Amino acid sequence: MTLRSRILFILIFVFGITLAKAQNCQEYHKHFCRIPDFSFFYNGQSKSADFAVGQTSELHFIVYEGMDYYISVCGHKKYKKIRWKILEDNEERTLLFDNLKQNYIDTVKFSIKNTRRFILEVSIPEVPENGEKGDPTKRCVGVLIGSRLREESEFSFKE
């Protein structure tokens, strides 16, 4: 191997590792979040980001009338409990769903009657299962959104 090809090899190797590191979190939801049944399609509003214990972040997204949605939230294995809420994106930030009330479930399916702006508020609570309090290490958390067109006849619900 000539010196030039050795240098090239090292450069590709090092920058490859750097890119792979960055890639890990950006596509986390695609690899680790629970996928819905095959009637749902991947929705481009999905997102992954890095989180530390105690951190809260928001994902603002749009849901359309006549669609069904599936949301799955997943995180690094150290994060045993991830808290997330669905809020209306209005001044009051009306609470629509809180996974704490459902024992930290990681997925939800819902239908929409009218087009709306929602906020998915995700936080890593300071609980013993999630690591030491004050640990600033950031780890990946992903939000996978699936969507499908709803047949009108499927829209039956009880109060």
Add this chain to the structure above:
Amino acid sequence: MQKIFVFVILVCFILSSCKQRLDNQSNVIIDSLQYYSYLETKDEKIYYRFPSSEEIFDLINQSGLEYRPELVNNVENVDKYDDSRMQAINLGIYTADLAYLTVFEKTNESIEYFEVLHTLSTKLHITSSINDDLFEKLERNLNNIDSLKSLAKDSYNSIVDHFSITENEKTLAIITAGSYIECLFITCELIKEYSKSNKAISKLAEQKYAMQNLFNYIKNYEEYPYVKQTIKEIQPVFDLYESLSETEIEESSVYQNDDGSLVFVGGKAISMNMEQFEKLKNELTIIRSKYILP
């Protein structure tokens, strides 16, 4: 020679570990300061997402609009885009065109648009799924519209992924602006006549929310001159959408279906009057003309 080799290796490893060292240093600083105030001020991030042009066309197409072939940007224009901003804007425009063609199941026409996306992606150094493999898949699936739709969707998602991974979302902001302008332009042109009861008009008006999220997203990068310029150009469309009135339909509530899934009731109706529609159509035509024929 050997010394040069060792030196290059050292430089590479120092460079690749720089970010990690900085992270470690900042961790020490955070530990010694007030960790929780750091989280409150620095780490509470807000991410804005919005639907793709394909999703918007899918929704609008439910109102039974008729396909018009002349609305897309001509593929021959691709060589006219010299600077990277115009290349990014037109990558967005052609992405929306491809979404339009696949939603209306125009298989043969869509192939040319895949090629144009490949050309512009190469010019912008985008590593995406628009490569030789994709064209092989296209050839194999020419008569399968579902596969074609899926390939178009994958191509768009891979462009989005590229910019997210390379942390170059400012370019993605420009591409998305181009894509939305084209998507809204085509939709306005497909609506032959304004009517308050036209389902397509209400679908068009509903894009107010997508525009709000898109605008909030783009504004994150307005420190970059070419993003600032794009914001200035699309501002009239955003302002027009902001002027649309909203009326509450029903109070917000949640129900549960028999299968355990939820139903979110509530929301507002967004209305667009004839004057607003004509103004939007006009603004979009002006902006789009500047973009496709610079």
